[in-house]
Amino acid sequence: MAYVDEMKLVYFAWVRERVGKPEEEVDPPAGVATVSDLVTWLSGRGEEYAYAFENRQAIRAAIDRTHVRPETDIAGAREIAFFPPMTGG
Amino acid sequence: MTTIRLQREDFDIAAEVAALTRGRSDVGAVATFTGICRGDDALAAMTLEHYPGMAEGEIARHVEEAGKRWPLSGVTVIHRYGRLTPGENIVLVVTAAAHRGPAFAAAEFLMDYLKVSAPFWKKEERADGTRWVAAKGADSAAAERWTAPRRPEAAE
Numbered sequence: 001m002a003y004v005d006e007m008k009l010v011y012f013a014w015v016r017e018r019v020g021k022p023e024e025e026v027d028p029p030a031g032v033a034t035v036s037d038l039v040t041w042l043s044g045r046g047e048e049y050a051y052a053f054e055n056r057q058a059i060r061a062a063i064d065r066t067h068v069r070p071e072t073d074i075a076g077a078r079e080i081a082f083f084p085p086m087t088g089g
Numbered sequence: 090m091t092t093i094r095l096q097r098e099d100f101d102i103a104a105e106v107a108a109l110t111r112g113r114s115d116v117g118a119v120a121t122f123t124g125i126c127r128g129d130d131a132l133a134a135m136t137l138e139h140y141p142g143m144a145e146g147e148i149a150r151h152v153e154e155a156g157k158r159w160p161l162s163g164v165t166v167i168h169r170y171g172r173l174t175p176g177e178n179i180v181l182v183v184t185a186a187a188h189r190g191p192a193f194a195a196a197e198f199l200m201d202y203l204k205v206s207a208p209f210w211k212k213e214e215r216a217d218g219t220r221w222v223a224a225k226g227a228d229s230a231a232a233e234r235w236t237a238p239r240r241p242e243a244a245e
Contacts, residue, residue, distance in 0.1 A: 013138055013210035014221045065143035067206065081140060081208075085224030088137070088144075088168065088209025089124055089180055089200055 007074070009042075011052070012083035015059065018052035028074075035061045036070035038080065058084055090163040091156075093148050095139060097171040100181050109163040109185040116162050120192035122182045122200055128175030133214045135222075137170040137179070140208035144168070151202040155184075158198070159191035166199060168209065201232045 010023040032041045036056075043053045053059060061068050062081040074080060090109065094100075102121055110116050126135055152164050163185040173179060182199050186192040211222040 010140070012140055012208065013212070062140070062143055062208070065140070065146055067147075081143070083140070083208060084210060084221065086205060086208055087211045087222045087224050088139070088207045089204035089228075 007077050008079045010079060010081045012081065014084055015052050015082045018048060020048050033073060033075070034070065035063070035068055035072050035074060035080070038074055039070070039082075052082075060085055091149070091152050092163075092165040092167075093145055093152065094167045095141070095144055096167065096169060099169070099178055100167045102181060102183075105165050105167070105181060105183050109165060109183060113162065115187060116185045117187045118189040118192040119183060119185045120189070120196040121184075122180075122196045123178055124180040124200070126173045126175050126177045126179055131215055132175055133216065134172050134174045135214060136172045136212045137168075138210045138212065139168070139170045143208050147207045148199075148203065151199055151206070154202075155195040155198050159186065159195045161186050161191060161195055164195065164199070166203070168203070168207065170209070172214075198235055201228075201235060204228045205232045 006025055006027045008023060009026055011019050011021070016022050028038060028041050032038050039053050039056060039059065042049045056070070060083050061070070063072060063074065063077045064079055092108070102123060106119050106121060110119060148166050148168070152166065155161060155164065161184055165181070165183040167181040169179055180203065182196050184192045184195040184199070186195070205228050212219055213222055
């Protein structure tokens with residue numbers, strides 16, 4: 001089990017609005033190994049998180065500013081971002 | 090030559106085209122695409138949020154990919170953020186090449202990927218409130234066609 005150091009989470013668009021903050025430092029417990037695990041753990045932290053992550057199909061993630069999938073390992077990540085599907089251009 | 094800028098202020102299309110052609114005799118074609126804020130359904134304004142750092146990186150990654158697919162002599166991508174009202178410019182893509190084919194294709198490729206992979210989000214503002222724009226399936230399909238084994242345009 002890789003040791004997961006303290007990491008920064010950043011939120012954008014309606015994920016940010018629902019969580020109620022743009023960023024935070026977290027220290028997830030051992031066993032939180034993937035992006036999907038992290039979403040599950042966050043969802044249990046309070047109703048604002050449960051609301052933000054209620055529809056997992058609508059959540060996109062990036063680790064250290066690169067798009068990743070739910071099954072991606074988070075070990076060594078410094079910054080993990082959660083946001084809705086992009087609507088730029 | 091690649092220029093990528095994220096900015097609040099408007100851009101000058103003529104100046105950006107000139108920057109890619111000035112002093113060169115190898116550029117035979119420049120294609121520009123400008124995305125503009127529409128005032129559909131009495132839209133008052135839209136606010137573009139972005140992920141600083143990642144947005145530039147994602148655009149740069151796709152500019153690099155475009156450079157591998159087509160012989161380009163220059164690319165400029167400018168994406169605005171902040172509050173924009175109908176009629177205002179949102180995004181500019183300028184591609185320069187020796188011939189028009191690569192210039193047109195690369196501009197379309199870059200816009201298709203920008204829409205689905207660059208971390209920007211639009212929030213619309215109307216008299217009755219605000220709402221986040223939902224991603225369109227058609228945009229994903231537009232981007233995915235570039236990864237298909239044969240593009241329909243290839244037959245042309």
